[in-house]
Amino acid sequence: MTKLKTHMGRRAFIKNTSLASGGLVLGFSILNSCKSEQAKEMAVREMPKEWFEMNSYLKIGDNGVVTIYTPNPEFGQNIRTSMPMLVAEELDVDWKNVLVEQAPYHADKYGFQFTGGSRGISARWEPLRMAGATARQMLIAAAAETWQVPKEEITAEAGVLQHAATKKSAGYGEMASVAATLTVPEEVQLKEVKDFKLVSRSQKNVDAKSIVTGRPLFGMDIQEEGMLIAMIEHPPAFGLTLKSVDGEAAKAMPGIKDVVTIKSFKDGYEKGGFDTNAFPELVAIVGNSTWEVMQAKKKLKVEWQPITAYSETIAGFGGKQTINIPAGLESTTTHKSQMEALAAKPGKVVRKDGNPEVAFKNATTILERSYSAPFLAHNNMEPLNAFAHVAGEKAKIAAPIQIPSLIIPTIASSLGIPKENIEMDLPRMGGGFGRKAYAHFVVEAALISQKVNAPIKLVYSREDDMTNGIYRPTYHATYRAAFDENKNLTALHVKAGGVPESPLFANRFPAGAIDNYMAEEWTIDSNISIGAFRAPRSNFMAGAEQAFLDEVAETMGKDAIQFRLDLLKRAKENPVGERNDYDADRYAGVLELVREKSAWKENDTTKHRGVSAYFCHNSYAAHVLDLKMENGKPVVEKVVCAIDCGVVVNPDAATNMAEGAITDGIGNAFYGELTFQDGVPQKNNFHQYQMIRMNDAPKEIDVHFVQNEIDPTGMGEPPFPPVFGAVANALYKATGQRHYEQPFVTGNQIVG
Amino acid sequence: MAIFNLNINGSEHSVDVDSNTPMLWVLRDHIKLVGTKYGCGIAQCGACTVHLGDNAVRSCQLPVSAVGEQKITTIEGLSEHGDHPVQNAWLEIDVPQCGYCQAGQIMSASALLKRNPNPSDEEIESAMNGNICRCGTYTRIKKAIKTAASSENV
Numbered sequence: 045m046t047k048l049k050t051h052m053g054r055r056a057f058i059k060n061t062s063l064a065s066g067g068l069v070l071g072f073s074i075l076n077s078c079k080s081e082q083a084k085e086m087a088v089r090e091m092p093k094e095w096f097e098m099n100s101y102l103k104i105g106d107n108g109v110v111t112i113y114t115p116n117p118e119f120g121q122n123i124r125t126s127m128p129m130l131v132a133e134e135l136d137v138d139w140k141n142v143l144v145e146q147a148p149y150h151a152d153k154y155g156f157q158f159t160g161g162s163r164g165i166s167a168r169w170e171p172l173r174m175a176g177a178t179a180r181q182m183l184i185a186a187a188a189e190t191w192q193v194p195k196e197e198i199t200a201e202a203g204v205l206q207h208a209a210t211k212k213s214a215g216y217g218e219m220a221s222v223a224a225t226l227t228v229p230e231e232v233q234l235k236e237v238k239d240f241k242l243v244s245r246s247q248k249n250v251d252a253k254s255i256v257t258g259r260p261l262f263g264m265d266i267q268e269e270g271m272l273i274a275m276i277e278h279p280p281a282f283g284l285t286l287k288s289v290d291g292e293a294a295k296a297m298p299g300i301k302d303v304v305t306i307k308s309f310k311d312g313y314e315k316g317g318f319d320t321n322a323f324p325e326l327v328a329i330v331g332n333s334t335w336e337v338m339q340a341k342k343k344l345k346v347e348w349q350p351i352t353a354y355s356e357t358i359a360g361f362g363g364k365q366t367i368n369i370p371a372g373l374e375s376t377t378t379h380k381s382q383m384e385a386l387a388a389k390p391g392k393v394v395r396k397d398g399n400p401e402v403a404f405k406n407a408t409t410i411l412e413r414s415y416s417a418p419f420l421a422h423n424n425m426e427p428l429n430a431f432a433h434v435a436g437e438k439a440k441i442a443a444p445i446q447i448p449s450l451i452i453p454t455i456a457s458s459l460g461i462p463k464e465n466i467e468m469d470l471p472r473m474g475g476g477f478g479r480k481a482y483a484h485f486v487v488e489a490a491l492i493s494q495k496v497n498a499p500i501k502l503v504y505s506r507e508d509d510m511t512n513g514i515y516r517p518t519y520h521a522t523y524r525a526a527f528d529e530n531k532n533l534t535a536l537h538v539k540a541g542g543v544p545e546s547p548l549f550a551n552r553f554p555a556g557a558i559d560n561y562m563a564e565e566w567t568i569d570s571n572i573s574i575g576a577f578r579a580p581r582s583n584f585m586a587g588a589e590q591a592f593l594d595e596v597a598e599t600m601g602k603d604a605i606q607f608r609l610d611l612l613k614r615a616k617e618n619p620v621g622e623r624n625d626y627d628a629d630r631y632a633g634v635l636e637l638v639r640e641k642s643a644w645k646e647n648d649t650t651k652h653r654g655v656s657a658y659f660c661h662n663s664y665a666a667h668v669l670d671l672k673m674e675n676g677k678p679v680v681e682k683v684v685c686a687i688d689c690g691v692v693v694n695p696d697a698a699t700n701m702a703e704g705a706i707t708d709g710i711g712n713a714f715y716g717e718l719t720f721q722d723g724v725p726q727k728n729n730f731h732q733y734q735m736i737r738m739n740d741a742p743k744e745i746d747v748h749f750v751q752n753e754i755d756p757t758g759m760g761e762p763p764f765p766p767v768f769g770a771v772a773n774a775l776y777k778a779t780g781q782r783h784y785e786q787p788f789v790t791g792n793q794i795v796g
Numbered sequence: 797m798a799i800f801n802l803n804i805n806g807s808e809h810s811v812d813v814d815s816n817t818p819m820l821w822v823l824r825d826h827i828k829l830v831g832t833k834y835g836c837g838i839a840q841c842g843a844c845t846v847h848l849g850d851n852a853v854r855s856c857q858l859p860v861s862a863v864g865e866q867k868i869t870t871i872e873g874l875s876e877h878g879d880h881p882v883q884n885a886w887l888e889i890d891v892p893q894c895g896y897c898q899a900g901q902i903m904s905a906s907a908l909l910k911r912n913p914n915p916s917d918e919e920i921e922s923a924m925n926g927n928i929c930r931c932g933t934y935t936r937i938k939k940a941i942k943t944a945a946s947s948e949n950v
Contacts, residue, residue, distance in 0.1 A: 120894030120931050248890050255895035256886045256902060257878035258831020258871030262895075265830040273825070298797070298814065334834075335814070335821040425835050425843055425896040425930045474833075474896025475930045506836045696890055700936065704893055707932025730840035730928065739921040741934035 092217065096224035098179035100153035101131055101172065104224075108203050108217035110137050113147040115154035115172075116164050117446060118251075119476035120704075121760045122697040123164050125250045127172055129693060130165075133242045134176030134234060137203045137216065144250045149448035149468035157470070159446040160481050160576065162661035162758025165693055169756055170234070177232040179223070183216055186223035190214075237691055237753040246696035251472070263444030263471040266431045266501055272301055274330045274492045274500045275337045278323040278512045279348045281723030282572045283373045286325040290345040294329055297343055299336030301498075303329050306491040308484060310457050317360025318450045320514050321484040322573035328492045334503055351571065367544075368569045373723035376418070376518075379543050382568050383520040387414060391539050391564030395550035397620045398560035400526075403535030407526035411599055415523070415588035417786040418717040420516035420577055421727070423735060426474020427509040430489035433499035434459060439466045440499075443486040444473040451483035455490050478576030482514040507728040515718060516577035517542045519584040523592040526560070531600045535560035540585065544570040547581035553631060553659060554593065556624030557611035572720065578708065579761035582660040583768070587713070587786070590656040590769025595782065603646040604655050604773070605639050626659040630688050633750050634666040637686035641748050642668035654773025658766040661758025663689040664750075667706065669742075669770035673778050678789065680710055680742040683770070687747065687763055690754035702747045702763040709767025711736025714789040800860050804829070805873025815861035820844045822860050823870060831871035831899045835928070842927030845900040845907075846870050852907035854926075871899035874906060882906040885944035893931035901927045905941045914945055 092105025102112050112128040128144045147154050155171065158164075180200050187205040188195035191212050199206050206213045237244070254261055279285060291303025308324040309315065327346055331337040353371040357364050404410060431442040439459060445451065448468050456463040473480050489502035504512070521540035528534050536558045540548040550563035577583060597607035609632055616628035635657050638644070644655070657666035665688075670681045683706050692698050715734035719726045727733040772783050802809045804827060811826045820837075823829045823846070832855055835843030839854035846855045847869035874880045882905050892898045901924065908915060908923040915923065920941050929937065 120892075122893070248887070249892060251895065252887050252890060252892055253878060255892045255898050256871075256883045257874075258829070258899045260830045262833075264834065267828055267830070333813075333821060333825040335817045335825070338837075339814075423930060425833070425841065425894065425928065427834070473894060475894045477930075503834075506838075506841075700890065700893060700933065703935055704932035707934055708930075711932070729838055730836050731838060735841075735928045735930065736932065736934075737926075737928060738924045738934045738938065741932065741938075743917075743935075745935050 094221070096220040098182060098220070098224060099175050099228070101175035102135065102179055104179070104216050104220035106217045106220065108215040109141050109143060110135065110216070111143045111145055113145050113154070115147045115168065116157050117159045117444070117448070117470040117473060118146070119159055119446065119473035119480065121159070121164065121701055122249055122694065123159070125247055126165060126694040126697060127168055128250070129242050129247055130168065130172040131176040133240055134173040135180050136200050139242055139247060141203055146470055149452070149470060151449050157448055159476065160478065162663070162761040165756045166662070166758065173234050174232055177234055178228060181229045181232055182223040182226045183219050185226050186219040187214060190219065190222060243693050244691060244695065247694055249697065261472040262426055262474050263429045263431065263442060264426050264474065264503070266442055266471065268431065268433070268499050271431070271499045271501055272330050272332065272496065273334045273337050274328050274489065274502045275341055275505065276488060276502065276508065277327040277329070277341060277344050277346055278508065280511075281373055282322055282720070283351055283371060283723040284348040285323070285351045286327065287347040287349040289327045289347070291327070291329070293343040293345065294340045297336065297340035299332040300340045301330045301332070302496050303327065303344065304492065304495045306488060306495065308458060308487050308491065309454070313454070313457050315356065315358050316450050316453070317358055318447055318481050318483065319358070319454055320482045320573050320575050322571065323512060326488060328488070328495070330492060330496050330500060338505065369571050370569050372571070374570060374572060375721050376719040379518055379568070383416065383518070383541065383543065386541055386566045386568065387520050387522050387539060391541065391566040393562065393564050394548060395555060395561065395563040395621070395623070397555070397558070398535070400535045400537055400560040400562040403560035404524065404526045404537070407534060408529045409527040409531070409599070410524060411527070411595060412522065412524045413592055413595060413784060414520065415591065415784050416520045417518065417584045417587070418719060419518045419572070420712060420716045421510050421513045421718045421733060422475070422477045422479035422577060423510065423733060424473070424475030424477060424479055427506055428480070428485045428504040429502055430486040431499070431501045432486070432489035432493040434490055434494040437461050437465050439490055441466060441486060441490060442469040442471055443483060444471050444480060445483040445486060446473070446476050446481040447483070451486050454487050458487050459490055459494055477578045478580065479514060482575050506730070510728050510733065511725045513718070513725070514573045514575035516580070516583065517545050517574040519547045521547065521585065521588040523588065525592070525596045525599070527599065533558065533596060533600065537562045538589070539564040539566070540588075541566035541568070543568045543572070544574060545581070547584045549581065549585060549625070551623045551625045552585075553615065553624070553626050554611050556619045556621055556628075557615040559620055561620065578705070579660055579765045582658065582761070582765040586656065586658040586660070586765030587768025587772060590658065590766060591772040591782070594654070594769070594773045594776070605635055605644055606646070608635055608657060630664050630750070631657065631659055634664040634686040634688050637748055637750055638666040638668050638684055641686060641746065642684035644668060652774050652778035654770045654775070654777060656766040656769030656773060658762070658769070660765055661761045663687065663757040663759065663762035665763040665766050667763075667766050667770040669767070669774045671771070671774040671778050678714070678775060678778065680740075682744040682746065683742045684746045685748065685763060686750065687759070688750035688752070689759045689762065690752060690756040692749050693756060695749065698749070698759050699747045701760055703745045705760070705763035706745055706767050707736060707741050709764050710742065710771055711740065713768045713771040713786060714740065715787050717787045800863070802860070802863055802868065803865070804868045805870060811860070813860055815859065817860045819846065819855040819858040819860055819863065819868065823855065829870050829872050833896055833899060835897065835900070841897070842904060843897050843900040845903040845927065847903060847907055850907065850910055852904045871903060874902065880906060881944045881947045882909065882940070885940040885947065888943055889936050889940040891933050891936040891940050893933055897927060897929045901929065901937055905937070905944070909941070909945055915941070
């Protein structure tokens, strides 16, 4: 039995008595106008006359309806269903009596409202269950007090409190008014996994009805009284900044209110790790409607000038770090030659086990292969946008972003108002994938609103979104393996780098499984802005590593899965080094499961199959991908996937996410690429940037989870990185050619 | 600017806009029907798909002046109670992830089933290839279309 001290999340239990009788947690809510279909349907049935707030995560109506505030922003991973499930499980309430509302940004009440790093469920696993369990205990105490019976004799199940001996019974709603006045218990007991009634059972997406009926849910959908539309004009190339603007012609266009310039940071402001912004000085144009602003934007006359090189200190998650931003206009061809040059030189040694130099010197055979991947744009279907209404010292904001707390200090500094004066709602994001962790566009919206003294919605065009990216960097990795005369693997060497960051994870598999191992890295400074993209760095390293291991296995004449299992056995029984960051058993577990579920056979010549497995975000994922060539084009017939992410809270939703990750991975492996010429992104919309479409999606995806009772680990990212390796390995089987440079498919006509 | 009288989801709407204004923005900014989404503005992603008569069209490329008497149906008007067979199938299969593209997907799918109640896999792929789903829900979309096709009254 897990017993938890409630002080862990004590602030979540601070009640604001003025809120006790219903309505919204904060007075302000843009999303109030976006009432969900779920709430509408519930309203038809019955809504309570009075609400009683049990803690910041839930309130109970006098009729037993429960509202659960889901703390983290939603970007498609379906935490608006799975997080409330955790609360409801421990509260022991009938799921159909639960209403879900999106919590606004409020650090004291909701902790770190962070959507990213696949940490949502794992970070909320205990606090949300505790919120439910605490309320349940308070309801039991209220019944005990009301009925004058010992609380140990009271049961609470499916929203009903009962005392068997006296045959007394009451719904949660009847006891909520008393329970809400009681002291929060010092300690709560959480359920055992085996006792779950809701968690680990698939529940439908609570927002599905709103989505399929077109209800306003997204940041882009916000409409407020008096709201104007704003768009920005950013430099056409990385390495340029604003020189001057002549906005007269644009201002003369119909519906246009103003043309202003904004500066995103106050001089000397110390940026955080998510303040990334290549274009801090912008032109903004404001008008009545989106189409009018789009037309007028074409009339802006802007002069740009080259930036000068600079260094800046960033206070990120891992402490302060100095980065160098060079001047100049960068091109992909130059990046490629720079990367190849550095790959040929010694890098910075990050890990060394045994004596790899000697092993390579004594090797009978050496296998050396280099892998590369281009910059990628996130291309969320919902372009960047944010609503802001700055009035005097106060700001009301609604922002579809992943990490609200980390942009608040920047907004406060740039506006020159106290942080406490900023209220922020968190509308649904139409995709995120890391891009919406970097919320410069919210600062821009706030500054524009302040300048024009009106509520505005900042809308990025697709072209703005694609060419003002915080891109996945371009990477390069060289792997070398040494073999003795009996084709035993004696050493492994990886050297990886990128523009401007290294993708290396020195302590990941196969580190720990090989006596002589060396990992090196290098970087090349750049003024192109980069950041997190679904499973940062892993999304390249997994592909390179797993494609290389496939060739190593082939060289040794071993089965691709058995070879990996043999290495993992070694890593488990007699690990090399002490910093290996994976659990060899769980790693092997997904390979064994995918081998079984895909009916994998050694030397199978009936299919073109590629296997790949990877560990990241504390979870394990393995894929077997079957592919065939049709008219010179790869067609993915089937992907079988095995994942170990601990307890799966909402299995069908997790399956959906794995299917999406697999499809996303295939799309990016086949087509994903953004190139630069003199600082200019060479693609600006979907006629140039090829995205995976239905005809390229796998014909079948079969997802399996390892069943265990381990606390949940990451789910959104882990199934993504290994896809690249599975595609590469299956392509080899289908074509006889190894593929080393992403994207693997080029020269295709793009169909719109 | 000019006045346009439009039949949208069975109701008459009058808007005073520039004649080149795409229906996407007339719907979103002027009529406040925001279920139809902006994704690319160049008819490459399908997020803005609506029905013009019975046909699926990209509303970002449909100037308001080209609509005339033709009836427009948006996601909000596909069914009165959100229970069109395609919507029901989407709920049954629990298709959406982020959900942003799904209105466009549903409008393309419902137009397909109207003209071809029993499409093959290839016909589904061909009809749906103009709709991008960045989350990668294509396998579920296809399954939902087949589910809707097998239900009655499409």
